[in-house]
Amino acid sequence: MKKSIKMILGTSALSLSLLIGAIPSFASTVAQQKASGGWSESGGYYVNSQSKNGISLFASSKPDSHVGKRLKENINPGGEPVFRYAAKGDTVWSGVYHYTTARMELSNGTVKTTSGRQWDWNGTTATSPWYTPGIFDNTEARTYWGTED
Known part of the structure; x- marks a missing residue:
């Protein structure tokens, strides 16, 4: 059970970092229009x-x-x-x-x-x-x- 919690937290952290990394790119795209x-x-x-x-x-x-x-x-x-x-x-x-x-x-x-x-x-x-x-x-x-x- 401990391993699955670590896996969920690790996956969540990775997803969050990808999402945060995409926001400036998206905002930049909108600003360039x-x-x-x-x-x-x-x-x-x-x-x-x-x-x-x-x-x-x-x-x-x-x-x-x-x-x-x-x-x-x-x-x-x-x-x-x-x-x-x-x-x-x-x-x-x-x-x-x-x-x-x-x-x-x-x-x-x-x-x-x-x-x-x-x-x-x-x-x-x-x-x-x-x-x-x-x-x-x-x-x-x-x-x-x-x-x-």
């Missing part, structure tokens, strides 16, 4: 679904918060209003190196102005340059966040 999402005026907020080998990303693979909006400014205050627009995105993601991008785009996806990716830890803000649309331009503010190129 791309996480991305954003906001658009027409579509609202979204998160791109990511999985690897059938394993979905954990909830921590998206930011604590992301807020996108359109900024508006009248550049002809004394006369007939003429407006220009910019996109602004704010992302809070504690402990994660990530980017935020803000762009003014035509509804077909053509980029008119972009902030480029603004990278940092914990929180990022991006504001696109101003854009004054032409008479037939159908513009939309869009913001994006992500963790990898």
Whole structure:
């Protein structure tokens, strides 16, 4: 009976050490996956679904918060209003190196102005340059966040 207890304890210790050894590898695999999402005026907020080998990303693979909006400014205050627009995105993601991008785009996806990716830890803000649309331009503010190129 003593021998079987030693065998069970030995097997349990070996199993536990294998499991503990696998956890960093699994966590590393999840951390290496791309996480991305954003906001658009027409579509609202979204998160791109990511999985690897059938394993979905954990909830921590998206930011604590992301807020996108359109900024508006009248550049002809004394006369007939003429407006220009910019996109602004704010992302809070504690402990994660990530980017935020803000762009003014035509509804077909053509980029008119972009902030480029603004990278940092914990929180990022991006504001696109101003854009004054032409008479037939159908513009939309869009913001994006992500963790990898």
